[in-house]
Amino acid sequence: MIVRFAAAALFLGVAAEAAPAPAPAPPTMPVITATPADIxxxxxxxxxxxxxxxxxxxxxxxxxxxxxxxxxxxxxxxxxxxxxxxxxxxxxxxLPATPAPPPPVAGARATPLAAHIAALWPVLTRQPLASPPGSSALPLPRSYVVPGGRFREIYYWDSYFTMLGLARDGRADLVDAMVENFTTLIERYGHIPNGTRSYYLSRSQPPVFYLMVGLARSGDAALARRRLAALRREHDYWMLGADALKPGQAARHVVRLADGRLLNRYWDARDTPRDESYAEDVATAAALPARARAGLWRELRAGAESGWDYSSRWLADGRSLASIRTTSIAPVDLNSLLYGMEAAIAAGCARLGDAACAADYRAQALRRGAAIRTLMWDARGGRFADLLWRSGRQTPTLSAATLYPLFTGVADPAQARAVARTVRARLIGMGGLRTTRAATGQQWDAPNGWAPLQWIAVQGLRRYGEAATARRIATRWLATVQAGYAASGTLVEKYDVERRGVAGHGGEYAVQQGFGWTNGVTRALMDAYPS
Structure with a gap:
């Protein structure tokens, strides 16, 4: 297997003079600020x-x-x-003012979709924020783009997919500003929170900062060193507590398997109802004994950190939210992204002349990659699976997360071919890539499709030469968004990929219009598939 570190070299695009890469600040417990529920x-x-x-x-x-x-x-x-x-x-x-969604475009059939997306960026852009006294909002030094609707602040993984579109529309200024905002968040808090609110500080989201940096203008050597230091500090956040673990133990986000190998899981530092979904979390736990509720609330929070809030991926019985077991799972998507992060840090350290740092992170990536290719590979199912880390068993859910090892380059060629066959047979719907095949009523299940997963799939498949399958997903997704836009004059956060042009459903809130990552991924795919 040839380990693919080439894409990670995008992390530092500056021809910097050889100099030792800066060491990150010593690992510490992340800062957790009081939330409105605390106060x-x-x-x-x-x-x-x-x-x-x-x-x-x-x-x-x-x-x-x-x-x-x-x-x-x-x-x-x-x-x-x-x-x-x-x-x-x-x-x-x-009370917060929720901006009205962008008005439907009259005569949407006559207004090109790309032009509509370009016109949405100013609508979704917010100016630098100095948080008012007592507000849950976290201050930000530069302009930023929000998802839209109830999502009034920036969100971690959403922003990468939004930035894909900003880059295609010539908004390098906003891409650079958002990377600077995320860099300062790591410098202040030791990690990038789920979103820029005090009640999100106890968790993060899928770690895509290294991918964001690859979209930004490189700047000078000093900026490259600063971003590298931030990325190493983020890696420390995900690995905090690893050194003291014995086989079969877990600490925060890291787990040590029975054979001694390290993998990661989603986790949250709190075990109380989420401030932003307080009533919903209390209702979910109502039927449980009081002593069991804190455990459930931590599992719900960890599920929110995953970005897949919620999905049958995390449910022990496959259907009931009360059976959620997020922290018992080492997810294939999280570990694939951490592989990409480790490869990016290794490339950045090498570029800055720190051979010891480069060798260290390269070795970590190699170990993680080997674990993904062996422990998370289901040869019979032709898929990558999430891992129940205590038992070493794979979970039964086939999901779009199977494509992450292709996206980050960790899969071997035979695995990638098998995944492509599985995707063609079981995960492609009329309107794009299915999230899972289970119809549970949760929003990260059938029949919904999500923009970020389309991008992960298309890029991963193209990386391994599966161009026809990538094109099928991309063009069906574009047709779905175009049909919805023609019918309603708007774009939404998720779509029903079984019925082209229909908004998705399920989850804890109404479907939001806007919408940052749908705009970004659609715009990027239009560039890749202009016909």
Whole structure:
């Protein structure tokens, strides 16, 4: 097997003079800031469980009009209920303004889709943010692009797929600004949070920072060293606690298998209901004994870190959200991305003249790649599978995550050919790539298709010479988006790939319009498949 580090060389595109690569800051526990649920306690719980607002995220994003202590003292004194509670909240908090979705394009058939996407970037762009006192928003020094709708802040993995479109539309300024924002987040917090809110700081999302850097302008040697230091510090976040693990143990995001090999899992530092989905998490845990609820809430949070919130991938019984077991799984997508990160760090260290650093990360990538190709490969099913790390058994769910080892170059050629056959037979729908084949009502299951997974699949298949299968996925997805746009004048976050042009469904909130990563991936695929 030839290990593919070539793509990782994109991480540093500057001809820097040979110099030792900077060591990252020593590994530390990430900073976790108090969230609105921490600060307002009984008031927060009362507001969310009373369902004062249709979206649990509304109160999480509210900004207090006065000191939190004074608000809580007034709440304890007044004990408002029903309509009085709503009046109390409106008197003491400024609720977030949710921008109206971009208006449908009149005569969408006459307005080219590419032109519509280009016109959406200014609508979704936000200026540098200085967080108001008491706000859950995290400050950002540069402009950025949000997904749209209820997603008022930047999200980690969403942003990479959005940036694909920005780059094609000549918005290198915004790509560079967003990479700078993510670099500063790592420098401040030790990792990139799920999104730029205090309540997201306890977890991250699929680690694609190294891919973002590959899209940005390279700059000078000093900038290259700074980005490399940030990437090494992010790697430390994912590997924190690994050195002390014995076989069969886990710490935070890292697990040591029975044979001593290291892999990673999704995890969250908290075991309470999510601020942004508080009522939903309380309802999911309602049937469980009180002592079991914290465990369930951590599993739900870990599922949110995966980006696949939620999917039959994480469910022990394949259907019920209460059976979620995210932390028991070493996912193939996460470990493939970490392989890519390690390869990128090795390439960056080599370019900056630090041979010891390059050798260290190259060895880590080689070990992880070997584990993926052996432990996560299901030869009979022709797929890469998630791994139940305690038992070493593979989970039964066939999902679009099977394509990540192709995307990052970790698969061997025979595995890639087998995956392509499986994808053609079982995962391609009328409107693009299926997420899974299970129709559970969860949004990361059938019949939904998602823009980022289309991109991962197309790029992975093309990498291994499976051009026809890649084209089939890309052109069906483009037809789906085009049909939806022609019918409604809008783009949405997910689509039903069994019925071309129809928005997806399921999940904890209504389908959002906008939409950052749909715009980005669609624009990039239009470049790759102009006909």
């Amino acid at each position: 307002y306690g009984p008031l927060y719980r009362a507001v969310e469980l009373a369902r004062l607002f249709p979206d649990s995220k509304t109160f999480a994003d509210a900004v207090p009009r006065r000191d939190a202590g004074a608000i809580l003292a007034a709440y304890r004194e007044e004990q408002p209920r029903g309509p009085a509670l709503r009046r109390f909240v409106l008197a003491n908090f400024s």
